[in-house]
Amino acid sequence: MPLIKAHDGYLTVFNMFETDSEEHQQRLLEEMQKIIDTGNFTGWVSSTLHGGQDKLGTANYIQWRSLHDLENRYAGQKYKNETVPLFKEISTSVNLLKTEVVFSQHHPDLDKIEISPERDDWTVIIIMDVEPENQQELVDLLGRPDDWLVTVPGYRSHSICRGTDGTFIILYAQWANKEAYDAFHHMPESERPADVQEIRAAVDRLVTARRANTYRVVHSRAAKN
Structure with missing residues (x-):
């Protein structure tokens, strides 16, 4: 199964969909699973499909060996003429977010x-928008070991x-479950360590917008080595 590791050398793509009904969410999951199970794309490493929980939508966590491989995949005529129109029909928004994993802790x-x-x-999954000149500072704030977080239940x-x-x-x-995450998310600031409060305040000053949802992983497939 796919693993997340900082500086793994992969292009990590979040293919994020929002939709307006449970029926459309289920259709998205079914159509994406078909693509994942039949895909054999050069440079593709893995795909892990998530179903939205707090909000309707899906997220596909995809690992590619390079941007060039990704671009070749989306330049295909079948993708342009069949896949794109289908997903536009059953979703209200689509975002293809290209990233690299720069920090991980477990x-x-x-x-x-x-x-x-x-x-x-x-x-x-939380997407935080930031001005380009502030992105590295935001990474430095959030991409550091957090000993206190390890002690938080769940x-x-x-x-x-x-x-x-x-x-x-x-x-x-x-997280272990919804209850554990909700307890952490809604924890009063005064109950968090002072250094954590400082980091959170600094993050709030840098982030210009946030989008978040919770998910369950529903399907995954990795390329054979």
Whole structure:
């Protein structure tokens, strides 16, 4: 199954869809799974499909060996003439976000960060927009070891992915369940360590917009070595 590791050399793509009904979300998942199961693209490493929980939508976490391989995939006529029109019909927005994993941390009980439908992770994906001149500062703030977070009940892992165009970062996190994540997310600032409060305040000053959803992994496939 796919693994997340900082500086793994892959182009990590988040293919994010929003939709307006449970029927359309299920259709998106079915059509994407077909593509994942039949795809044999040069340079493709893995695809892991997520179904939205708090909001309707899907997320596909895709690893590619290079930008060139990705561009070749989306230049294909079948993709342009069949796949794109279909997804436009059943989704309300589509975002293809190209990133590189620049930081990852996991709980000591885990020996790696695995993303798989065989796991029961409550997955959180947060997209944070930032001005290009501030992106590295945001990465430096969030991409550092957090010893306190490891002590929070239900925490499993988190990774920071830097947008290759300089305008955003993505936080990809795994929690044991919804209740554990909600307790952490809604924790009063006064109950967090002072240094964590300072980092969060600095992040808030840099981030210009946030988009977030929670997910369950529903399907995954990796290329054969």
